[in-house]
Amino acid sequence: xxxxxxxxxxxxxxxxxxxxxxxxxxxxxxxxxxxxxxxxxxxxxxxxxxxxxxxxxxxxxxxxxxxxxxxxxxxxxxxxxxxxxxxxxxxxxxxxxxxxxxxxxxxxxxxxxxxxxxxxxxxxxxxxxxxxxxxxxxxxxxxxxxxxxxxxxxxxxxxxxxxxxxxxxxxxxxxxxxxxxxxxxxxxxxxxxxxxxxxxxxxxxxxxxxxxxxxxxxxxxxxxxxxxxxxxxxxxxxxxxxxxxxxxxxxxxxxxxx
Numbered sequence: 474x475x476x477x478x479x480x481x482x483x484x485x486x487x488x489x490x491x492x493x494x495x496x497x498x499x500x501x502x503x504x505x506x507x508x509x510x511x512x513x514x515x516x517x518x519x520x521x522x523x524x525x526x527x528x529x530x531x532x533x534x535x536x537x538x539x540x541x542x543x544x545x546x547x548x549x550x551x552x553x554x555x556x557x558x559x560x561x562x563x564x565x566x567x568x569x570x571x572x573x574x575x576x577x578x579x580x581x582x583x584x585x586x587x588x589x590x591x592x593x594x595x596x597x598x599x600x601x602x603x604x605x606x607x608x609x610x611x612x613x614x615x616x617x618x619x620x621x622x623x624x625x626x627x628x629x630x631x632x633x634x635x636x637x638x639x640x641x642x643x644x645x646x647x648x649x650x651x652x653x654x655x656x657x658x659x660x661x662x663x664x665x666x667x668x669x670x671x672x673x674x675x676x677x678x679x680x681x682x683x684x685x686x687x688x689x690x691x692x693x694x695x696x697x698x699x700x701x702x703x704x705x706x707x708x709x710x711x712x713x714x715x716x717x718x719x720x721x722x723x724x725x726x727x728x729x730x731x
Contacts, residue, residue: 475713476590477581479514479611481604481642482597483628487617488648490519492675492706493594495690499700499707500590501557503719510551510588513562514577514607515596516569520561524688527551529561530580530603531568537576542583558588562596562603569601577606590714599634608640613713615706616642619649620656628665643671644709650674650702673709675702 480496482489490513497511513519513530520526528550536542551558563569584591593611595604608614618624635641645667647658662669676698684691691699701721708718 474715475613476588477585477593477611477613478591478710478713479593479595479607479614480617481595481608481614481640482617483631484624485597487597487619487624489597489617490521490594491684491690492615492617492646492648492703493592494522495692495703496707496710497557497590497592498690498692499703499719500711501554503707504717505556507589507716508556508558508587510558510560510584510591511594512560512580512591513594513596514580514603515562515594516598516601516603517596518561518564519594519596521685522688522690523553523559525553526559526561527553529564530572530576531562531564533560533580534572537580540579542580544587547584547587562594569603573602574606574609577603578610581607581610589716590710592710599631599638605638608638612643613710614640614642615644615646617646617648618661620647620651620654620661622656625656625661625664632665644706645672646706647672647674649677651677673702673706675699675706 480489480493494511497509500507501509533542536546551560553559593607595607598604618628647661658669658672658674662672678691678696678699680691680694704719711718
């Protein structure tokens with residue numbers, strides 16, 4: 474059974490952290506019996522959309538280097554809500570070079586049986602040890618794209634590197650999607666030679682800057698299409714975990730009291 478999923482962006486502006494965290498929050502909110510871990514395994518902290526984080530990979534470095542990370546330390550330091558656990562990435566500038574693929578692999582091996590769903594934000598940099606280790610260890614990978622020409626060219630330029638590293642993706646997510654954009658899912662599928670059934674979209678919304686100011690994901694602003702697109706990706710993950718999918722919540726018809 475799969476329980477670990479890596480989200481990786483072709484560039485730093487695709488919105489990988491927002492997508493990964495939105496999916497983690499959606500799964501955790503839908504079923505309090507599911508323990509969800511969201512971890513940043515890249516060269517950044519990944520804390521743009523949370524108001525607090527108890528611990529980071531950097532704070533656990535001693536435990537990771539000595540391979541003595543315990544369940545107690547992990548749960549006490551990472552608990553965010555009743556069943557959602559958040560672990561930030563590397564917070565100090567210039568320190569990411571001190572982390573190697575083996576660190577990410579050990580960490581993921583250690584937590585695999587402790588959580589029901591593990592979502593790793595691997596950023597966009599393939600020159601980062603934590604990201605490479607996570608992508609190597611996690612077979613279920615989601616590639617985050619946008620409809621921009623520069624992003625499609627970026628994917629085309631590094632596709633051979635993905636192949637060389639043995640990295641393939643089970644799902645491609647076109648983030649910040651607009652139906653009016655000429656770069657449709659069909660065009661992207663044909664151009665990048667991606668089967669259309671592996672393509673998902675997340676509708677563009679206008680709350681991006683507000684989300685950063687409020688330290689929240691875009692789920693908070695209750696955009697129906699955005700939330701539904703995230704729910705579809707969450708259900709892809711739940712199916713791969715052999716768990717019940719989330720049914721779309723429909724507003725109940727208002728019945729007056731008088």
